[in-house]
Amino acid sequence: MPSILRRRATAGGIRRKRAQANGPGPVQKRSVKASRIRREPREFTVSLSYSGGKWKLPGRREYDREISRSFSLQPQFAGAAMSDDLKDMYRRIVADGFPDTLTLTLGDTVLTYAKRVWNMGGEVRGLRYGENPDQPAALYELREGRNTLADRTWRAPGQGVVSALTEGQMLQAGKHPGKTNLTDVDNAANILQYLTGRPAAAIMKHNNPCGAAWADNLPDAVDRAFWCDRIAAFGGAVVVNRPVDKATAEFLASQYFEVVAAPAYEEGVADILKSRKNLRVLLLPGLGRLEEWCGTPFLDIKSLTDGGLVLQQSFVNRIRSVDDFIPATGTDKDGATAVARKPDRRELDDLLFAWAVEAGVTSNSVIFARDGATVAIGTGEQDRVGCVELAIHKAYTKYADVLAFRRHKLSLYELQQKALTDAEAAAQLDAVNADTRAARGGLPGSVLVSDGFFPFRDGVDTAIAQGVSAIAQPGGSIRDYEVVQACNEAAPQVAMVFTGQRSFKH
Numbered sequence: 001m002p003s004i005l006r007r008r009a010t011a012g013g014i015r016r017k018r019a020q021a022n023g024p025g026p027v028q029k030r031s032v033k034a035s036r037i038r039r040e041p042r043e044f045t046v047s048l049s050y051s052g053g054k055w056k057l058p059g060r061r062e063y064d065r066e067i068s069r070s071f072s073l074q075p076q077f078a079g080a081a082m083s084d085d086l087k088d089m090y091r092r093i094v095a096d097g098f099p100d101t102l103t104l105t106l107g108d109t110v111l112t113y114a115k116r117v118w119n120m121g122g123e124v125r126g127l128r129y130g131e132n133p134d135q136p137a138a139l140y141e142l143r144e145g146r147n148t149l150a151d152r153t154w155r156a157p158g159q160g161v162v163s164a165l166t167e168g169q170m171l172q173a174g175k176h177p178g179k180t181n182l183t184d185v186d187n188a189a190n191i192l193q194y195l196t197g198r199p200a201a202a203i204m205k206h207n208n209p210c211g212a213a214w215a216d217n218l219p220d221a222v223d224r225a226f227w228c229d230r231i232a233a234f235g236g237a238v239v240v241n242r243p244v245d246k247a248t249a250e251f252l253a254s255q256y257f258e259v260v261a262a263p264a265y266e267e268g269v270a271d272i273l274k275s276r277k278n279l280r281v282l283l284l285p286g287l288g289r290l291e292e293w294c295g296t297p298f299l300d301i302k303s304l305t306d307g308g309l310v311l312q313q314s315f316v317n318r319i320r321s322v323d324d325f326i327p328a329t330g331t332d333k334d335g336a337t338a339v340a341r342k343p344d345r346r347e348l349d350d351l352l353f354a355w356a357v358e359a360g361v362t363s364n365s366v367i368f369a370r371d372g373a374t375v376a377i378g379t380g381e382q383d384r385v386g387c388v389e390l391a392i393h394k395a396y397t398k399y400a401d402v403l404a405f406r407r408h409k410l411s412l413y414e415l416q417q418k419a420l421t422d423a424e425a426a427a428q429l430d431a432v433n434a435d436t437r438a439a440r441g442g443l444p445g446s447v448l449v450s451d452g453f454f455p456f457r458d459g460v461d462t463a464i465a466q467g468v469s470a471i472a473q474p475g476g477s478i479r480d481y482e483v484v485q486a487c488n489e490a491a492p493q494v495a496m497v498f499t500g501q502r503s504f505k506h
Contacts, residue, residue, distance in 0.1 A: 448470075
């Protein structure tokens with residue numbers, strides 16, 4: 001433990017922190033009752049109302065605002081965060097205190113949501129915790145009502161996948177799921193809804209794909225998704241759109257993942273996965289019928305830090321087949337410039353695949369892909385060329401890591417450390433680096449998709465220098481003609497298409 005933490009983590013310090021958090025005098029007595037809610041979530045459901053400076057529990061007397069502290073759960077975690085074993089905070093289960101039902105009224109439309117809880121070993125539990133261990137959270141499923149805004153067909157009750165999760169569908173709960181486990185699975189479903197035509201897999205971490213692939217069979221799809229970025233995949237969520245077979249299960253059980261989710265499992269397969277005691281094995285039948293989602297938006301609700309809300313229609317991918325791409329053109333004072341080369345069939349298939357994955361990546365983002373698998377993903381950058389440069393760096397690093405692991409059973413980092421004092425390892429590292437440079441990180445022949453247009457040609461030129469052969473982007477920049485010219489000037493020429501649609505995700 002670092003010395004600064006060791007000094008703070010005294011027993012007396014912990015007691016003082018807890019006492020300060022509980023507050024003086026009579027509030028301590030009131031918090032005893034509230035602490036039962038925290039430790040015994042089975043006892044009753046809490047529904048709080050606030051009026052006239054008072055918190056009120058239905059059927060009980062009013063309390064002053066100080067009781068709200070006991071629902072914040074801060075005292076419980078103040079001690080855990082400073083205990084000798086900091087890992088303890090991640091093992092705790094946080095009672096959420098949120099209501100059993102939510103009702104949202106949108107004009108004449110009323111949507112009713114029910115909180116999802118599970119009977120886990122005789123105890124009723126909701127989400128383990130939220131974004132972090134000291135954030136209570138609750139999962140709600142749309143149960144009644146259908147949005148009729150804008151004369152569109154919206155997703156309706158009965159189409160839930162993650163929010164419909166039952167105890168019986170947790171084939172193994174491991175440490176039962178928290179918010180990030182389930183939002184990772186949800187965003188994977190968001191990607192896989194556009195990849196229903198073939199067996200596909202997405203491995204998620206922090207609500208972004210580490211790797212994704214589709215193939216003629218599920219074992220190949222999972223294997224290729226894993227090797228896109230095996231380092232990032234460590235502890236990730238693996239989500240697939242076909243039943244898990246024995247070969248796939250054996251591979252998954254040989255690695256460390258937090259979650260595996262599939263529409264079905266072949267006989268005996270779940271037992272293979274259960275050899276990983278903390279692995280959450282989820283049976284989600286809706287993953288096998290994601291085509292029902294395509295073309296139908298959901299109500300996307302974003303909360304502001306000031307307590308306000310932004311409502312929007314969710315993103316709906318308009319590129320459903322290769323025929324939906326638009327030939328790239330640009331116009332300047334001298335007239336129109338059209339792209340000289342059209343993508344071939346392989347490139348179109350890869351662009352279609354990569355654009356589907358792009359729907360689940362935090363903006364600004366780009367994806368390099370080849371032969372139905374991601375090669376590298378540039379995520380969450382503020383400048384477009386920076387996304388491309390980040391993805392290229394990751395492609396080289398991941399390519400070198402795979403070489404190091406397959407040749408020497410060491411990660412790239414481990415080989416680098418060994419090379420500092422071992423001449424043989426230094427020679428091995430030199431060979432790995434040389435082969436990575438020669439292969440340009442596996443990028444030659446790949447395609448590139450971008451969730452937003454290229455405001456300048458620099459991002460395109462950077463990708464072309466690494467051997468990219470085709471590009472898809474929304475189009476619509478005042479410099480589209482420069483970007484098209486960059487493709488036409490390349491040797492060999494690079495194909496480009498427009499999607500006619502931006503795919504930002506924040």
